[in-house]
Amino acid sequence: QKPSFSPFCVCVRDDSDGLYRRGMVTKSSGRSYEVSLNGESILQDPCQVFTDRKKTGLPLSPGSYCLCPLDGLQNTFAPGRVTAVNKDSSYAVTFHDGNELYSVDKNAVYPVNKDFYTNATNFIMSRD
Numbered sequence: 001q002k003p004s005f006s007p008f009c010v011c012v013r014d015d016s017d018g019l020y021r022r023g024m025v026t027k028s029s030g031r032s033y034e035v036s037l038n039g040e041s042i043l044q045d046p047c048q049v050f051t052d053r054k055k056t057g058l059p060l061s062p063g064s065y066c067l068c069p070l071d072g073l074q075n076t077f078a079p080g081r082v083t084a085v086n087k088d089s090s091y092a093v094t095f096h097d098g099n100e101l102y103s104v105d106k107n108a109v110y111p112v113n114k115d116f117y118t119n120a121t122n123f124i125m126s127r128d
Helices: 114-127
Strands: 008-013 020-029 032-037 040-044 065-069 076-085 091-095 100-104 110-112
Touching: 008 032, 008 040, 065 091, 065 100, 065 114, 076 114, 110 114
Parallel strands: none
Antiparallel strands: 008 020, 020 032, 020 076, 032 040, 065 076, 065 110, 076 091, 091 100
């Protein structure tokens, strides 16, 4: 008998605008996840799905790339780049569109590599 699937919270790309939002994986179907996002069920590639295990909490340095929350509720994330590490270990982050946040909790970001950042930024810009 197959083990039962347990839904779990994720941060997943919303293809309508390219931003990443909190959702719930409800099913794993081979090469994609079925995710409940904004009351709708979508299929998404696993490389566009971030679990909290991908939040390492490891210190990032200026120049590092990340998915960073846009709001205090940490429901919407966008690609950004760490521009400074503050004395309290929070980050200053500049987003793909030039907007900045000056005090982002280091445990709230998902580290990503430059290729991911570039691809995510290009996808968002193609939606504008």
